[in-house]
Amino acid sequence: MSDQETERLDREQLRTLFLFEKLTDDQLDWLAEQGRVQWREAETCIFAEGEPATCFYVLLDGTVMQSGRVRGEEVEVIRTSQRGVYGGAIRAYMPDDPDQLYANTLRAITDCRLFVLPAAVFATAMREWFPMAVHLLEGLFYGMRRTQTMLGERERLLALGALSAGLTHELNNPAAAAVRATSTLRGQVAGMRHKLAMIADGRLDGTRLHHLVELQDEAVKRAASAPTLSALETSDAEETLADWLDEHDFVDGWRLAPTLVGAGIDTDWLDQVALAVGKENLDPAVRWLTYSVETEQLMGEIDDAVGRISGLVGAAKQYTQLDRAPYQTVDVHDLLTATLTIMKAKIPAGVRREKYYDPNLPAIPAYAAELNQVWTNLIDNALGAMGETGTLSVRTGREGDMVVVEIGDTGPGIAPEIRDRIFEPFFTTKPVGEGTGLGLDISYRIVVTKHRGDIRVSSTPGDTRFRVYLPITPPPVVLADAEPAVGA
Template sequence: MSGRVMPCSPEEVGALFLFEKLTAEQLGRLCSEGQVELFDPGPVYAEGDPATCFYVMIEGTVVLSRRVGADDVEVNRTSQSGVYSGAMQAYLSDGEPRRYLNSMRVTEPTRFFVLSSDSFAAFMQEYFPMAVHLLEGLFYGSQTTQRAVGQRERLLALGSLSAGLTHELNNPAAAAVRATSSLRDRVAHMRQKLGVIASGPYHRDALKSLVDIQERTAERVAKSPALSPLEASDREDELADWLDDHGIQGGWQIAPTFVQGGLDVDWLEQVAAAVDAEMLQAAVGWLNYTVETELLMTEIEDSTTRISHLVGAAKQYSQLDRAPYQVVDVHELLDSTLLMLSGKMGSRVKVVKDYDRSLPRIPAYPAELNQVWTNLIDNAVSAINSAGGDGTLTVRTAQVHDRLLVEFRDTGPGVPAEIRGRIFDPFFTTKPVGEGTGLGLDISWRIVVNKHHGDLKVESVPGDTRFQVLLPLTAADPDPEPVQEPS
């Protein structure tokens, strides 16, 4: 948008603090290449448009804003003469097209000194070559530093996730190994018991009945009900008494296995009725090995299923085999991230999932949202641990108007009011040296706001800190490049 062109006075331009050290020749060149423009209340330029002009306010009131989702959020309002905005990086020599980083509007008739970006770049490079080199070095050096530290941030997160995943995989793997060893021992004893039974004076029909009972016992184990400790103890006593009354040796050792397999006194009465009295001892021993074998195979199945689930969660978290932009269920992403971080959270952090499962799937970059979840969960766990006691992390989802809310609430000490406005700044961290890079929340903000056109905000009082991610329910124009580090 252009204003009404007005006369340019080198004396008036030279009175602005930005130009007060320039020579009369330099001021004359500025007025010959630039111009003074008067803008009526309204927009001057919009964020994201090509940065074609450099603006210095002479008099009036200017408002700068940044786009957050569908809203423009005011970041600065001033009437100070000499403030500047627009194509402030036009002098950079990387050849990249520049765009306005914010939007500017005026609230009253306002005069600006306006210089085209090309003229501004030429003026800077001709009169201040050393300053331009220093500013370029500062700009590109900051980019390189942010990129390097951002990479370290991801490596730290990867190390934490790897440690947690290794811990989670080790438990079911070790359980499967132990169960397999025990199963081998039980099968060996079963073969011995089979040999004893086969060599005994038992009729063919009796052996057939025993095999039939074994099959039905295995089916019963697969459907064994869950008992409370008190119910299990009472049933063990009943079974032990029955076994002792029927002359079965070691009944007190067999009873717990039978209870775990879902057998009761009525079932043992059916066994006793199906076999001869002299065969009952061998039949009970045979069924004991059957129950133990079934229970061990169930334990192996549960352990290997757990391993498969963990591998699936890691695959879901990394999104290695999926399109970068897709329609996703945020609950699946949250669950995989929580599982990946469960080893780091330990037993001191209680996790509560307050999900609204009726929420629709949303278009998103799932791998990058997982990075956001990781950063926010890691911060919450650190806050809880810093309080020196147990705490609760509540992950809540809900629909707020036309956006999906994902809220991470922790019971840590809270974010002090004096730093709350700085926590999303690059390199700002409250963690000890070596434990934080200060880029986690900055990267998260960029992913949520710039990438997904959503919002990320914090509400905090001691004992109740809530980081809230708001994501649009419908697709926006996808950004072709992933946000991996600040630029």
Template sequence: MSAVPAGRPAGAEPCDVEELRTLFLFEHLDDDQLRWLCAHGHVERRAPGVLYAEGETAEWFYVLLEGSVALDRRVGADDVEISRTSQRGVYGGAWAAYLGDRAPQTYTQTMRVLASSRFYALPAADFSRLMTDWFPMAVHLLEGLFMGQRDTQLAVNQRERLLALGALSAGLTHELNNPAAAASRATSALRERVAGMRHKLGLIASGPYDASTLTTLVDLQEQAVESLAKSRAPGAPPPPTALERADAEDALADWLDAHGVAASWDLAPTFVTAGLDTGWLDAVAAAVAPSVLEGAVRWLAYGLETEQLMNDVEDASTRISALVGAAKQYSQIGRAPDRELDVHELLDATLTMLDRRLDGLTVVRDYDRDLPPVHAYGAELNQVWTNLVENAAQAMDGSGTLTVSTRRVDDWLEVEVADTGPGIPPDVVGRVFEPFFTTKPVGSGTGLGLDIAWRIVVTKHHGDLTVRSVPGDTRFLVRLPYTPEVRAS
């Protein structure tokens, strides 16, 4: 038996060399090493309660001599039990002390004492010295393993992000090119229409139009432009079907042919788009002499085409602005790394960025728009949404329904990404969050997307990420805790 070293906590008991020898952790140590352990450590008796708490400075290395303990990890506002045992010799606490400042020297878990227990306790500094002096080769191997795994994980994570960024950049370039090309085409056509209008204006100015007729034509043109604007306004009736539009164009073409207006097939679609019919053309015919009717109709058509082309330019510019805004929202450029944010803005930005990947799919946004903001890291969460949505899209292979839902359950914000794909086989569904595990063909994935998503949600946001899958219904559920301020409101 050894005396209790000076400076140990009150209530510390002497350490028994023979008792230490019976533990699997120390069974191969010699007598001098066991005596060293007893000289530098001590035995503690602990009643049920917390032995050490996650996040506190790691000061002691503990080995269970007798009793029962449980290990907890913090998930959001809750401590989730991950294991419990009564096995003698299990250890915890400052096990990473030998790494020094190369690893965080804090308790990574909470150890709870479930029944009155006895522990061998060794200060972290002595444990570090023990490892370095007694097992120098093992320490070098462990250091290399620890640092190598960390560096490999960082490198692979970076590659995963770069792959995602490359795919998103290609998609964004494609999406930006479409409205840019549309704006360019509309601008070119608009230049031709403006030139045509100048020519028609010259003919009208030199032709047999009196002031009253010109006033009537201007009024009719304003009515046509107003009709076009109403057809685009929110809440407007749905556009005609292809069959209804074809019938309307035929009716207008027949009217134009009957009144001697050439190229009726070219003019009719313009008037139909604006929601105009033969009744409106009757008003035009009543306002001008038959000899100048064709010129008046074409001048009005030029005005409508010009308005439509300006609408096309506006739509293209709005689309480009929306894409740039989505890209900024997705990347969280110029924003604090963590802040209170509306999760729907992040989800919409991600869906916009992935729009090309979702071709052929029905996308349903089942949002609870009344949800309060959540304190989170926006850019990292966008990476989570990207991984979940891309996996769902790949599973459905161009046909199916993607449903993104949000809701509040107690003090949690829940985001669910569901797809109607074939599902995840039951024998592998429990492994989808493992690093490097993938069900995709070779070369199609790194197997890290869901692992990264899990670590962002669970480790960084103290939330939860789970999956439930049957054929035709796979659901990934992300749970994020609300901040205390939001919970108190």
């Protein structure tokens, strides 16, 4: 039959649809009179997003697909063949929104048969037959929308504030270290200039001065490759070196010994210095060499501090994805590492971290910044469950055509009676004022709705694991946050 040919349903046929099964005979007769049956051929549009919402549709036979548009791209939300699901002008009865538009697009995947009511007819039936329900639905719809918007914004602001505070704390440590090292370096360079003037005032001939410069280069190389000593070994080495300096009439040799030992310098090497410059120039020569070593160590500290700052800034850019396309091919390990770096300050000292990354894990197409939000929510919940002590584990692997990311903790676990509710909006086990109940709901939407993946949880006391499954190959269309599903 063509799209234009129509038929009617009688009272008993309408009663077989779950949406109408509790209506009275008179109500069913009225709907049967007002409604029509329409056929739509496969791959045709039933209604399009943005057009005036003129009809309410109920699926009788066939398969339909609901989609929305994100930045000009059509995004599939749901595909179903369940008899009785509905869509279209589902809020036509809202008195404050008379000129409604279709919020999404509905397409026939196969040949479809639908029961169609004009929007005005559907609105009249709702308002006259269920006036109290209309008031309740109106309040629920607008109230929930306002509440979810406000709490969602607050949830993001609180998370951003906590992460900003943590990042500031992490940046402050290397920045302060660089400032301290720079200040000390200035004094050491001044000391080097003074000692060099004493050495080079004519008391050393050219050969000895050249040999001393060679020893300086060797001292710097020793410092760069100095072995790490235990506390006992360090103490013994410093004592031996201090005794050597005392024997050679150094007034405060104990002050020089720690620096020289840290640079891997021993008494044999100092004997070479004495031989090179002579006893009368030994004190200023050793102090000059000590300044050289300290200068190299301080420059190493500055380099390390600046490297840490650069690493944190890089982690922040990786976490926020500010300079990158929203949808891209990403390495999950990079995202996890960036999130852990950003959250480092929030992890208590008593919580041990374990990482088990699969080295053969492939890159996947994903919304990177939003996946970082998922990791943040799951890690934050794990830390909240454990308190000050425990083990936070992050694992990755592959199962078939899915990448699996597992966030585990050793907290008390999730009680079986609430396990099925943890992904519900606004459901939280945290005390009043400490949680909005949106973290896992947002994570679920990002993973399941947007990436067509899955989140699973297993929990026993001392072992709770959230497993996130993400497809390795991109879905046919990129998924976006969904409107309520057809017939939801």
